[in-house]
Amino acid sequence: xxxxxxxxxxxxxxxxxxxxxxxxxxxxxxxxxxxxxxxxxxxxxxxxxxxxxxxxxxxxxxxxxxxxxxxxxxxxxxxxxxxxxxxxxxxxxxxxxxxxxxxxxxxxxxxxxxxxxxxxxxxxxxxxxxxxxxxxxxxxxxxxxxxxxxxxxxxxxxxxxxxxxxxxxxxxxxxxxxxxxxxxxxxxxxxxxxxxxxxxxxxxxxxxxxxxxxxxxxxxxxxxxxxxxxxxxxxxxxxxxxxxxxxxxxxxxxxxxxxxxxxxxxxxxxxxxxxxxxxxxxxxxxxxxxxxxxxxxxxxxxxxxxxxxxxxxxxxxxxxxxxxxxxxxxxxxxxxxxxxxxxxxxxxxxxxxxxxxxxxxxxxxxxxxxxxxxxxxxxxxxxxxxxxxxxxxxxxxxxx
Numbered sequence: 001x002x003x004x005x006x007x008x009x010x011x012x013x014x015x016x017x018x019x020x021x022x023x024x025x026x027x028x029x030x031x032x033x034x035x036x037x038x039x040x041x042x043x044x045x046x047x048x049x050x051x052x053x054x055x056x057x058x059x060x061x062x063x064x065x066x067x068x069x070x071x072x073x074x075x076x077x078x079x080x081x082x083x084x085x086x087x088x089x090x091x092x093x094x095x096x097x098x099x100x101x102x103x104x105x106x107x108x109x110x111x112x113x114x115x116x117x118x119x120x121x122x123x124x125x126x127x128x129x130x131x132x133x134x135x136x137x138x139x140x141x142x143x144x145x146x147x148x149x150x151x152x153x154x155x156x157x158x159x160x161x162x163x164x165x166x167x168x169x170x171x172x173x174x175x176x177x178x179x180x181x182x183x184x185x186x187x188x189x190x191x192x193x194x195x196x197x198x199x200x201x202x203x204x205x206x207x208x209x210x211x212x213x214x215x216x217x218x219x220x221x222x223x224x225x226x227x228x229x230x231x232x233x234x235x236x237x238x239x240x241x242x243x244x245x246x247x248x249x250x251x252x253x254x255x256x257x258x259x260x261x262x263x264x265x266x267x268x269x270x271x272x273x274x275x276x277x278x279x280x281x282x283x284x285x286x287x288x289x290x291x292x293x294x295x296x297x298x299x300x301x302x303x304x305x306x307x308x309x310x311x312x313x314x315x316x317x318x319x320x321x322x323x324x325x326x327x328x329x330x331x332x333x334x335x336x337x338x339x340x341x342x343x344x345x346x347x348x349x350x351x352x353x354x355x356x357x358x359x360x361x362x363x364x365x366x367x368x369x370x371x372x373x374x375x376x377x378x379x380x381x382x383x384x385x386x387x388x389x390x391x392x393x394x395x396x397x398x399x400x
Contacts, residue, residue: 003052008304013042018049019079019287019310020177020387027381029285029390033314043299044309050079053289054309059319061299062311065290067346069096074348076291076308078388083175086184089235090228096347105217105224106232106351109210115354118157122362125152130370138377141252141395142245145367150244150359157355158236159209160198168194172241177387188234195233203229210236243286244356246391247342248363250283251276254329255368256376256397261329266368275331276360281340282329284313285390288344313341374399 005014015036022032036045036057043058056062065072075093077084084093091102126149133139151165171194173179174187182190198211203226206212211233215224224232255262265271288311296303303309317340318326323333343350350356376382377396385393 003048003050005046005048006052006304006307008302009046010301013044013046013301015045015047015055016049017045017047017055018386019047019055020050022386025386025390026383029384029386030283030314030318032386033312034318037315044301044303051081053079054303054307056309056311057315058299059316059322062313062316062319063322063341063345065298065309066288066311066313066316066341066344066348068290069347071292071294071296072290072309073293074288074290076289078175078289079308079310080178080184083184086188087234087238088231089238090231091351092235092239092348099347101220102228102232103347103351105214105219106236108217109214110351110355112354114210114213115358118153118355119358119362121156122149122153122359123366125149126362126366127370130366134370134372137400138396138398141397142249142392146245146249146252146392146395149363150248151241153355153359154240154244157210157240158198158233159207159211164194168237168241172238175238176242176389177385191234191237192230195230195237199226199229199233239350239352242389242391243350243352244359246285246389247280247283247356247360249392249395250285251279251360251364252367252397253376253382253392253395254279254283256374256395258329259373259375261331262368262373264331265364266373269365269368271331272364272368273361274334276357276364277335278329278331278333280342280357280360281317281323281333281335282327284317284340284342286342286344287312287314287388288348289388313344316341372399 017036025032043061044054044056046054056065073095075084077087077093091099091106094102129145129148133144152162155162155165171191174182202212202215206216215229265275290309290311292303292305292307294305316322320326343353374397377398380396382392383394385391
């Protein structure tokens, strides 16, 4: 839905850009977005699509506003009308200082010792998938690997049946790329109906799963309420269904396109941890929305209180003022993972960042060890999609 242009928006900042379907996104997610950021052009634009909102297109602005918890709020969640009011995620939609005790409890659930303990299981699943695919000489990577490994691990982490993966994947897609088939209330209710028996069980008799670990942690010295538990579990369910799928797919796409990088990692697997960080930096697909809680002057314009601004991580990660030759993949950058914006910035940096990095490393190790030198299938083009989490929807690979 196109919107009227507010009086405070300069005419030269107005574009018609649908974040869910940028022109050309099916062929190249990154090119579709980078077309919005013209060299020497404005660092912030206003789109009339989806009800009207700002989009930051300059790296430093994206990074600064993403981490600004004083003038910007996370409560809005997304530009989809009403989504934030309905979902009320904990801790994602909370602002400091309210969110701190909740986030601390969630972070304890994702403590490094739990991630380390999970690695053998991630490796076993990856190795089994690779073993089954290797003799085929080809695969559709998105369907046959990317959508299996991360979701298998996440569903194991929260201890729900693995056969529920297709059902939950469909709900995740409605959050990040709504197609109008469900209202936001129906989406919330479907997630809550699924989670309700598990939440009741974990609150009554905690186990060893992620939800139990978090709900066993007091919040400011008191137990979680049922409403808080529902909002937290709802947050983690949706957060675990899309992002690592997208990251693994983009990494596989890069390796298929650049055989020299494949060969380098095969020759020296010790490069893989740094390669994982670099691939996460180079192929960011997550964007977030923030709402202004006060007027903010930035890039020569005034953003009014109540405005929504969309912050795509790719504009920071691929900004030459933030990274030298940002479009190039360099395994020797040795990045601190907090320097790039793939996992966010500031108080709301992704709580599962450590798990995502571990999964990426294990994927690279097992894929390169078990699958011969692979390439894109020239008979079947790569396909991508936009939204709050962009991704490959089709990635056909071949090997000898």
